[in-house]
Amino acid sequence: MGGDHAPQATVAGALLAAAELDPTHSITLVGQAARIEQTLDTLLHGEHAALAEHRARLHVVDAPDVIDMAEKPTAAIRGKPNSSMMVGLRLHAEGQADAFVSAGNTGAQMAASMVLLRLYAGIKRPAIATIFPTGKKPVVVLDSGANVDCSAAELVQFARLGSVYAHDMLGRENPAVGLLNIGEESEKGNAVSKEAHALLAQSGLHFVGNVEGRDLPAGFNHNGPLDVVVCDGFVGNVILKFYEAVAPLMVGLLVKAGMDQQRIMAALRDLDYSEHGGAPLLGVRGVSIICHGRSSPRAIKNAIKVAVQAVDNRLVEHLGKRMEDAAGGAAA
């Protein structure tokens, strides 16, 4: 029920995913059952008539409450235990679903995921990981908005989480982890980034040093290609939203200069990270994928495929192992 175009975009995305996924997979649509059934009917008698054979692999679970996009997270999850957010995450927590995907209220998804899925030992708050398209390979950037004031130790946790994600989901061996900062040298930055630099250098991760703002779109820093970039959620969120808005600005200028919009959009399509399939919430014991509120059916479909990949590649198990190892190392 979450997202700017719910339930149409979500339901259509699930239908598209069912059609593309291995037939052993099924999708549970959680929300106001009557509206979901009606939306499915409309789609299957209209633009998605060709997908009718996949209808049987979509199940509907009723959740009468809806958490509004602007509701305060904690109040919302306490006051609406029968919302699609809470019911869906409970299905995942109880093992009736292997993963959870939502385009709803991000803060509520975070809070509900922490409560129902719980955090790995030693983790205080989860991080939102975003896949940034770059001039080279995509880079995992975290935190991109969940934590506004981060300690250096938290940035190291993000690095561990992001490193496992880059390995399992993007196939990167020994992922190169960088620290977003304002200069190449280790002594550059604010108090937190200087301390984080020192901690990352001793973390056992493949730490490749500071990453400047200009290195992020490039996909590499002075030491080579990047797989993971860590930063606090304030900077991460500002950069992410900035990135989203720069492309339309440039496209607008090019179109105004008489260039062909369709050709431009096709050329820049790889930069539209919103189509890359949602942002995982890392640090909780489960697969909780956050989609943009304005996700298209294609973006929802991709997010569902990311969730399936996370399950197939045993991401949760690997994250748990890495966090345990880190906690053991710290205790030793």
Place this chain on the structure above:
Amino acid sequence: MGGDHAPQATVAGALLAAAELDPTHSITLVGQAARIEQTLDTLLHGEHAALAEHRARLHVVDAPDVIDMAEKPTAAIRGKPNSSMMVGLRLHAEGQADAFVSAGNTGAQMAASMVLLRLYAGIKRPAIATIFPTGKKPVVVLDSGANVDCSAAELVQFARLGSVYAHDMLGRENPAVGLLNIGEESEKGNAVSKEAHALLAQSGLHFVGNVEGRDLPAGFNHNGPLDVVVCDGFVGNVILKFYEAVAPLMVGLLVKAGMDQQRIMAALRDLDYSEHGGAPLLGVRGVSIICHGRSSPRAIKNAIKVAVQAVDNRLVEHLGKRMEDAAGGAAA
């Protein structure tokens, strides 16, 4: 002597500026005199032969020492009192020059400006203001790199400085000041941005609330068009460098897709803020313009013109008045 292409780019830029400025203005080139004279000769007997008539308005003042781009600022200004940076700023401090422009070591320029020009009462550190091209009118963003850990009170000072700059230099009446943050609502953000929001609302400035990352390229937020955006120098620097690098990434993708590079560059030319004429260091009692190390002669020329405009519009006097008023208001 500063910058990646010194002294060629700097000298050529000064020559271009002399040709465009009112003939009552003259430019003093500070650095290793023999190299500067030789560079001038080469340019005037080569690509800039047509500008020979303006040679008489370029004066050379010898400064034997050169501060390297990578030198530590404080050590550099102490150890090299006869560097072009120190000699040039001393000319300005002593009233023999009305403004100072450099493409050299930014940290050294900041430190030397603080020592020689001194700060306005109540200001702890100056801020670097950058003109961001947007989809609407350009926006003054500060701090873009001088201060990595800022208090809320410092962000308010940046707002006052930026507001005067936007008025005097961009002709904005009652400039709209926004606070870079991660959400529209006043309670969003980290500890510093929440406090800054409250202080800005009571500052007497035309405060228009939070500005999200996506609002910056757009040039407006939920309350309308923006003239000034304040942020700490960590976020400001990351965003600035990110912005610089995104355009080349997009241009690369478009060219790869077979589109015409020259046409693209022409359409996006307004976005190249490095050509907008340098970033003023605000908070010091003088005009100290910081240019990018890799400034082209055109960028240097534009920076000199910005310096002249600052003098003509009595920017320093207005900044001093505003800072005095704010200090008086705080005492009252």
